Amino acid sequence: EMFTALVDMEKLLQTEGQVTASLDSYLRLEDERLAKLRHIRDSFVRMHRVASSDIHSYLANPVNAYILVKRLTTDWKTVEMLMTAGPSETAKAVITNLTDLSTHETFPSTEDLSGAVDALLRLQDTYKLDTSTLAKGLITIGRKGDFGRTVNNQFELSAGDCFELGRHSYSNNDFYHTVLWMQEALERLDDEQIKTANREEILEYLAFSTYQRGNIRHALALTNELLEIHPNHPRASGNKAYYERLLYKSSSKKRGDEGDDVPIDEAITESMNVLEPKEESERDTYESLCRGEKRISAETESKLVCYYLDTTKKPYLRLTHIKVEEAFKKPHIVVYYDILSDYEIEVIKKLASPKLKRATVQNYVTGDLEIARYRISKSAWLKGEEHEVVAKVNQRIEEITDLATSTAEELQVVNYGIGGHYEPHYDFARREEKNAFKSLGTGNRIATWLNYMSDVEAGGATVFPLLGISVWPKKGSAVFWYNLHKSGEGDLLTRHAACPVLVGSKWVSNKWFHERGQEFRRPCGLKINS
Ligand SMILES: O=C(O)CCC(=O)C(=O)O
């Protein structure tokens, strides 16, 4: 699929170019065909006008008689041919051409379409984007919580697009967004010259979702509007009666009358009207960190420091200055600046691009690798032997961290497309995950090194919900942390996530270090949480 990585989406622009060219040639052929038909029609009209003004003298001329016959035989055949076989033939040639194209992978599938819709809805949710603004193609958010910057766009969503987004929300049981998108679809439909959606269909979804949200009175009004357009609508009158009954019941209840007992209806209306104050979930914290909201105290933050790495004992790095910034103390999470050069990044991206595949996750129970909605990106693995740049980068990471790369996993290169993300997770395997990393035979993932290989225009932070910090991608920099305590126990505070990319493309690469080989580099501790 295409939507999972931005590099693949770039190919779609070429496809769009090819489709445009094919459509151009079809329209040119169609224009020619119609021009021929118009020409024949005009000559028919001219001849008919002249002939009718004086039929006898006109037909007295044998040439004219011949022409008339010819018009109604050969010329008519041509007209028939141009009118019937014409459009489909022209179209057939162009379609064959396009189908040839679509058998190659440059054509998006319906799965890509639904992935793109999913991504838009995820972005709207995570970044609290306003429906109308989004429909106008405008996005107002920047990096690092620098809100208020508007990313401009010339293209807007049609009523039909908004309807599809609403339908998608509906199939996810997300009635809140269904209502927003269906309302937007209705507004847009009013302004459209060529309608891209059907008012009745929108009203039906809108009414039902409005009811699901607990506003029965408004659901009834919308259903009445639907009945005005389509009095015999198969479901509307039943729904109308149902809503009226619910309203009657709740009003008679208020008056103190005992209505008939219809417990289901009441249970629905009552549970819908109660909004319980609930504790902030991990999801809420994660999303607020993605939006760049501050979650650590000024005091904690004030203790974090910047320094230069001591490179005196590091042969390859002795002459370099490496800037380090602490992002958190315990667990110690640090950001290194200017680690990869633009050239190295280009080489790594070039090597990885042809190998990118939808990223997988390990099934917790079976140990199998599978694709999951909570991790949307494409990734590839690069060996040190593949290119001297990869070998050099591995070497550099080894020197900076003092950890052995010989037992580390290969360099994983990841590209996230629009909406691409990785929800909160641990990089290490929990005790109950039996098969994790068994085949590697090098123990658990002791530490994570993550290179940022692009700037991201908006979104795409790496966030740690239990710590309340966000690390923002900066081309060339890297973030590093230990996943395991010295005892070998997993550090539960290292739970982290990659926020959805809102604007731009995010490239990262990472090195996962394993326990074996580090015995003298990071000796074990005896205490559980040391
Ligand atoms: O891309 C990121 O910011 C984090 C990626 C990550 O956590 C992972 O790949 O395990």
Ligand SMILES: [Fe+2]
């Ligand atoms: Fe991770």
